Each structure stands twice: as structure tokens, then as C-alpha cells.
Amino acid sequence: MDLKSTAGNFLSYLSEAVQHALNTQMACESRVSAVSLKRQATFATDIAAVLQMTSSRYSGTLAMVFPASSFLNLYAAMVGETFAEINAENSDAAGEIINIVYGVARPKINKLGHDFTPALPSVLKGRDIAVCPAGTPLLYLLCESKAGPFELQFTLKEKAKAAA
Amino acid sequence: MFDLNTKILVIDDMVTMRKIVTKACKDLGFTQFVDAADGALGWQALNDAKGTVGLVISDWNMPNCTGLELLKRVRGDKRYAGLPFVLVTAEAEQTQIVDAIKAGVSGYVVKPFTAETLKTMLEAAHKKLMGKAA
Numbered sequence: 001m002d003l004k005s006t007a008g009n010f011l012s013y014l015s016e017a018v019q020h021a022l023n024t025q026m027a028c029e030s031r032v033s034a035v036s037l038k039r040q041a042t043f044a045t046d047i048a049a050v051l052q053m054t055s056s057r058y059s060g061t062l063a064m065v066f067p068a069s070s071f072l073n074l075y076a077a078m079v080g081e082t083f084a085e086i087n088a089e090n091s092d093a094a095g096e097i098i099n100i101v102y103g104v105a106r107p108k109i110n111k112l113g114h115d116f117t118p119a120l121p122s123v124l125k126g127r128d129i130a131v132c133p134a135g136t137p138l139l140y141l142l143c144e145s146k147a148g149p150f151e152l153q154f155t156l157k158e159k160a161k162a163a164a
Numbered sequence: 165m166f167d168l169n170t171k172i173l174v175i176d177d178m179v180t181m182r183k184i185v186t187k188a189c190k191d192l193g194f195t196q197f198v199d200a201a202d203g204a205l206g207w208q209a210l211n212d213a214k215g216t217v218g219l220v221i222s223d224w225n226m227p228n229c230t231g232l233e234l235l236k237r238v239r240g241d242k243r244y245a246g247l248p249f250v251l252v253t254a255e256a257e258q259t260q261i262v263d264a265i266k267a268g269v270s271g272y273v274v275k276p277f278t279a280e281t282l283k284t285m286l287e288a289a290h291k292k293l294m295g296k297a298a
Contacts, residue, residue: 025184025276079183093180099225100275103254118225118255 001112006058007156010109011035011139014062014152017104018143025100026077030145032152040142041151043067047086048131049094051102051119053156058114060156063131064098070148077147086125095121166248166290170218171196175206175234176252177226181275185221185252188279192286203229207237210244217247219286224253224260232260232267239268246296248289252277 001009015032022028034040046068053060066074068086075093076082083090098121106116124131132138132153141152172189174197176182182199189197198213200206203226210217220238224231231251238244251264251272264272271289273282 021276024278075180079180080187081183089179092178096178096180096184099178099254103275107255120225120227 001114003058003156003158006109006112006114007139007154009112010105010156011141011154013105013108014101014154015141016108017101018141018152020104021097021100022074022145022147026074026147028074028077028146030143030147032141033144034140034142036140036142037137039140039151041065041140041149043070043149045128045151046125047071047091047094048124048129049098049121050124050131051098051121053102053116053119055114055116057159058116058156059159060136060154061132062098062102063153064094064101064150065129065131065153066094066150067148070145070150073147074145074150091123091125095123165287166194166219168193169196170194171198171213171216173197173206173209173213173217173220173222174199175201175203175209175220175226175231176223177202178223181223181252185282188277188282189221191279192283202226203231203234203237206234210238215243219289220247220249222249222251224251224255224264232263235264235267235269246293248293250285250289 019030022030045065048063048065050063053062072083075090132155136155136157139154143150172194174182174185186197198209200209222231235249248270251269254275271285273285
């Protein structure tokens with residue numbers, strides 16, 4: 001399966017995974033409202049979770065970025081505790097959310113013949129942080145939810161073939 | 165169902181997931197908890213509890229010592245051979261589930277999950293435990 005088809009399948013499964021994860025774990029309805037090569041989101045990023053996607057053929061980055069309001073609303077829905085700001089006590093929830101989303105999508109993409117491995121997420125805090133590497137085509141999936149907007153950022157590339 | 169005074173060891177490297185699991189168990193009526201941030205610390209907490217832990221709920225994918233590695237360690241120690249051990253995983257791949265069953269898991273929950281899903285799984289794990297005891 002070529003890069004374009006693989007990326008397309010991945011995006012489809014990730015969109016489903018976001019809906020399923022938020023609906024089940026947070027009782028929060030959500031949907032992907034736009035997919036584009038240019039950022040459509042108008043919110044400023046306050047926290048992001050990122051993980052590296054790796055298979056024997058592909059590598060890429062998946063990130064979920066949130067403004068503080070959306071993140072804190074999702075946290076309250078997930079854990080039942082409310083916070084006025086992002087702090088050390090609540091920030092790892094961003095990692096848990098992306099962990100769940102990738103965990104739902106990964107087996108589905110692997111059923112198509114891939115071998116993407118599990119990944120441990122990292123969490124980054126800060127205003128308008130850049131999380132995906134430059135130089136690789138980056139896709140933005142703008143998501144709307146009852147908790148507020150957030151965004152997925154996705155890159156995927158074919159690994160360089162080993163020299164013969 | 166388990167006695168609601170059963171002490172539960174909750175293991176996850178994510179504070180948030182430890183809170184989610186603990187909250188779900190509290191919603192089911194459980195009152196006693198200890199927690200740990202990875203499999204190695206979970207093993208230590210289990211030993212420190214000196215036989216008072218009656219149920220382990222552990223994440224699978226953790227640094228240092230994974231949930232599956234901890235499960236194998238627990239099942240390899242005759243003190244804990246019958247201890248109910250539930251894995252919480254973000255992975256629903258068949259090979260992983262088979263690995264967990266082979267290692268002696270009492271049940272597993274795939275994230276995302278609701279408190280109701282956890283309850284159903286705990287009931288099944290308890291039934292399995294009672295079946296072994298009979």
C-alpha cells in the first residue's frame with residue numbers, strides 16, 4: 001500500500017478513534033470538521049501531546065493540540081475534577097487522550113498489513129508550541145467537540161530504503 | 165462481585181489514568197486503594213502491602229516494566245498465583261490478548277472504557293476466581 005493510501009486510511013481511523021475515545025471516556029461528542037494542509041484552527045495552543053508512529057516501512061508524528069479551555073473541559077469530563085489552569089497535576093491527561101486515540105486507530109491500520117508499534121506519548125506545554133517536525137507534509141484535522149475545539153496534526157513518510 | 169473492602173492496586177504511568185480507574189472503582193463502591201506509576205513500582209507496592217492487596221488493575225504499556233511483564237512476575241510467585249490481575253490496555257490486537265491470556269490474566273479492559281464496562285469485566289474476573297476456588 002502506497003504512502004497516500006496509508007495516510008488516507010490512517011486519517012480515517014484517527015477521525016473515528018477521536019470520536020469513539022471522547023464519546024466513551026468523556027461522554028463528549030466530537031467530530032473532525034476540516035482536514036487540510038494549512039492550519040484552519042484559530043485557537044492558540046496551550047498544551048500538546050505527541051507520539052512517534054513507526055512501522056517497518058513508515059515513520060511519522062501524531063500530535064493533539066488543545067487550547068486550555070478545551071483541555072480543561074475534557075479533563076473534567078474524563079476525571080471528574082475541575083481545574084482553572086493547566087498544571088503538573090492534570091497535564092498528563094493530554095498524553096492519555098492521544099494514547100487512547102492511537103490505541104484505537106493502530107490495530108485497525110495494522111489489520112491492513114502494517115506493523116505500527118505501540119508508542120509512549122510526550123506532553124508539551126506552552127503558548128503556540130510547534131510539535132511536528134518541519135520538512136514533512138503536515139496535515140491538520142480540526143476537531144469540534146462539546147468541550148471546545150482541538151486539533152490533530154499528522155505527518156507520515158516512507159523510511160529511506162537501506163542501501164543495497 | 166468482589167467484596168467492596170478489597171484493596172485494589174492501581175498501576176499506570178499516567179496519573180490521569182490512575183485517577184480514572186480509581187474513580188470508576190469508587191463509583192462501583194470500592195474504598196481501598198494503593199497505586200504505583202509502573203510495573204516495577206507496582207511489584208514493590210504489592211510486596212509492601214504484605215498480602216493485603218486483593219485485586220490488581222494495571223496498565224499494559226508502561227516504561228521500566230510493562231503490565232504484561234508484571235503479570236508474568238506475579239504469576240511466577242506462588243504467593244500471588246491466585247491474585248486477580250486485570251490489564252487495562254489501549255491495544256485491542258489479538259496477539260496481545262492471546263499473550264495476556266497465556267500469562268494468566270484474569271481479565272482485560274480496552275481503553276476507552278466506561279465504569280459499566282469495568283464493572284462487567286470485574287464481575288467476570290471474580291466469577292473466574294470463584295470457579296478456580298471451587
